[in-house]
Every structure is written in C-alpha cells, then in structure tokens.
Amino acid sequence: MNELETRQLRYFVAVAEELHFGRAAERLGMAQPPLSRAIRELEHQLGVALLKRTTRQVALTPAGQVLLGDARNVLDAISAAGRRAQHAGEPEPRLRLALKADIDGGLLAQILDTYAHDEAALAVELVLGPFGDQAPALYDGRADAALLLDPVDQHGLDYESLLTEPFLIALAATDPLAARLSLRLADLAGRTLPDGSPAEEGPAHRSHSRTAVRDQLSDPVRGHTPTPGTVQDASDLPQILRLVELSRIVCFLPVSVTRRYARPEVAYLPVDDLAPATLAVAWPQTSHSPAVAAFVRAAATVAAAAPRETQDNTDNTHLTPDNHSGAGSLMGRGHGTAS
Structure with a gap:
C-alpha cells in the first residue's frame, strides 16, 4: 500500500464530517466530481470501503470510522507541528x-x-x-x-x-x-x-x-x-x-x-x-x-x-x-x- 497523503486525509475528513459530497466540496473550495474521484481512489488504495453511498445519504463504514479518528489526529499533529515550529522561531518567544x-x-x-x-x-x-x-x-x-x-x-x-x-x-x-x-x-x-x-x-x-x-x-x-x-x-x-x-x-x-x-x-x-x-x-x-x-x-x-x-x-x-x-x-x- 502506498503512503497516504495529507490531501487525501483532508478530503476524506471533510466528507466524513459533512456526510454530503456537495457540502464537503464547498467546504474544501473544489468541485464535487474530483472530490468523489479522490475518495474512490483512496478506497481503492486501501482496499476497503470507507463510505456507504445511497441516493439519499452517505454514511461511514466501520473502516471509515476508524480512519476518521486517526485522520483527525494526523491533521491536528501536522497543523500543530507547523505552528509550534513558527512559534519557536520567533525573535521573542x-x-x-x-x-x-x-x-x-x-x-x-x-x-x-x-x-x-x-x-x-x-x-x-x-x-x-x-x-x-x-x-x-x-x-x-x-x-x-x-x-x-x-x-x-x-x-x-x-x-x-x-x-x-x-x-x-x-x-x-x-x-x-x-x-x-x-x-x-x-x-x-x-x-x-x-x-x-x-x-x-x-x-x-x-x-x-x-x-x-x-x-x-x-x-x-x-x-x-x-x-x-x-x-x-x-x-x-x-x-x-x-x-x-x-x-x-x-x-x-x-x-x-x-x-x-x-x-x-x-x-x-x-x-x-x-x-x-x-x-x-x-x-x-x-x-x-x-x-x-x-x-x-x-x-x-x-x-x-x-x-x-x-x-x-x-x-x-x-x-x-x-x-x-x-x-x-x-x-x-x-x-x-x-x-
């Protein structure tokens, strides 16, 4: 399995939190079709279904629930690392x-x-x-x-x-x-x-x-x-x-x-x-x-x-x-x- 990218995690978290591809795309500032493709590619890469899709709703699978928790933690850690590095480099900490x-x-x-x-x-x-x-x-x-x-x-x-x-x-x-x-x-x-x-x-x-x-x-x-x-x-x-x-x-x-x-x-x-x-x-x-x-x-x-x-x-x-x-x-x- 190839390493996951931050972009993939951001896309997935947006969809998992909104449970709606249109709202997630709007939140990310992108069109819906490429977002849908990106999520399908992520599922193919992992070899598991992350979302249950019907004509009326989107829901997380057990695998999706696990990835959501871990992805949030990873994104938080990346954000924190950047901020703390910036803070540490300030002339007056x-x-x-x-x-x-x-x-x-x-x-x-x-x-x-x-x-x-x-x-x-x-x-x-x-x-x-x-x-x-x-x-x-x-x-x-x-x-x-x-x-x-x-x-x-x-x-x-x-x-x-x-x-x-x-x-x-x-x-x-x-x-x-x-x-x-x-x-x-x-x-x-x-x-x-x-x-x-x-x-x-x-x-x-x-x-x-x-x-x-x-x-x-x-x-x-x-x-x-x-x-x-x-x-x-x-x-x-x-x-x-x-x-x-x-x-x-x-x-x-x-x-x-x-x-x-x-x-x-x-x-x-x-x-x-x-x-x-x-x-x-x-x-x-x-x-x-x-x-x-x-x-x-x-x-x-x-x-x-x-x-x-x-x-x-x-x-x-x-x-x-x-x-x-x-x-x-x-x-x-x-x-x-x-x-």
Whole structure:
C-alpha cells in the first residue's frame, strides 16, 4: 500500500464530517466530481470501503470510522507541528495560554504575577475562545497551555486540577424557583440551556478528546432541537444572561463567574445533586517546555494558597481548592510531562 497523503486525509475528513459530497466540496473550495474521484481512489488504495453511498445519504463504514479518528489526529499533529515550529522561531518567544474569559476561578491575575517571577517565564499571550475551544487549541498548536473546566478525557494532554467550586443555576429573578434556597436537577424540568438541551440533564458532558471536541463544535446541539431564544454561541455571557433575565433560558455557571455578574434580575441558586466544576491547567503530553512547566508550577502554587472557603453575598456556596492536586505532577506524581 502506498503512503497516504495529507490531501487525501483532508478530503476524506471533510466528507466524513459533512456526510454530503456537495457540502464537503464547498467546504474544501473544489468541485464535487474530483472530490468523489479522490475518495474512490483512496478506497481503492486501501482496499476497503470507507463510505456507504445511497441516493439519499452517505454514511461511514466501520473502516471509515476508524480512519476518521486517526485522520483527525494526523491533521491536528501536522497543523500543530507547523505552528509550534513558527512559534519557536520567533525573535521573542511567548507562552500562549488558552482560556475562556472569566473561566479562571478568579486566579488568573495571581497566576500571571507568580509566573512572571520564575526565571523560565516568557511573555504570556492570552488565546481567548468560546467554551470547549481550549483543548483544540492545545491539539492544533495555537496554545502551549490552557485553563479549562473538567478535562474528563485528556487524551494527548496532561493536566493539574487547581480548584473545585460549585456550579450554580442562573434563573430569572421572576422564575417561581428563584424563591427557593436550593434546587435539584429534576426541579428544572421544562427549562432550557443555552445550547437547546433540557436543563434537568445538567451541564453538557465535557470531553476534551480530539474526536469529542470536534464533534461538539461541528454539531453543538446534536440530539436537541433549539427552542426560540436559545444561544448556540455560548461564548457571549452577557447575551446569555440577558436571555436568562427574560426567562428564555437558564444556565449553569461556576460560582466564581456568578460573583462577577451579580444582577438583580438574575437569581443564582445551588443545585444539590449537581457535580462541582473543576478548574484545571492542561498542556500537551509531548511538551518539554521549561516555560510551560513554570506556568504549571505557578498555577498550582496560587491554587494551593487560595482561601479554602470564600463566602459570597448572594448564596451560601464555597470555593474549595482541590488540595489533592497542588504541584503533584511536577513532583513526580504521574500526570506531568511539562518539566
């Protein structure tokens, strides 16, 4: 078998993700006939069928599903290699930190200040993006480290847990539930989250594997029909909170975020059977950057020194640093390869 080419993989991934040759061709900026020929040639080269084609639909075969996962990883690795080579060749190297604005547990300023005093520190460039974009930024080389929530599946990543804090539900102050002291997920029946999913299901399962993240970004409301007034771009928090005020949606937020967005029209309540949010610092397993290791140390040091309990004037929840993590991975506990 001849070696596969990057072009073939790009063509196949586009068709496999769109499951439609016309849309895939448009996405690639090419005509449909040569794309169809290229996929047939790829199947002939591999000796297996990658797609099931009918007059109505295109579907992946088991072989196609395997190739899709591997092809995505290969394309990510190629993209990351190019970006990291460019970054390494810059006259003034920087550490690129991916995060969603406000998702830092209130620690970012302290972390940056602590990091700046390390002899291995570089200037920090913030790579801001919507929720869920932080892991992809590590995979494709846009970022060297990231602050993110709940790295459930950290395939290809190492991480340190920094801070565990409650999720609160944001409701319109006029919502009948707002009069309660606390809720359970079942109480939220009939209410909708920004992505269109039922609120009683809780926050969407967050997997940061390459495949899961790409699936979520390409189809953020898979399995759900958005209702009028929902927001598929969950990066615009002021817009989301405005819709909460109007009783169009509800949303889950870490308690540290709610403290920054106190509004008389929004009630923030604890949900007794909802798992907490865990803030973590993550980086590629292949990283051996002293600057990344220094940033991880700074983040762990600041989190370990944070107050164990911080009272908020709108609820009785607490911020609780996860002291089971600290700087353990950098001391050989088993997570870290950044050093």
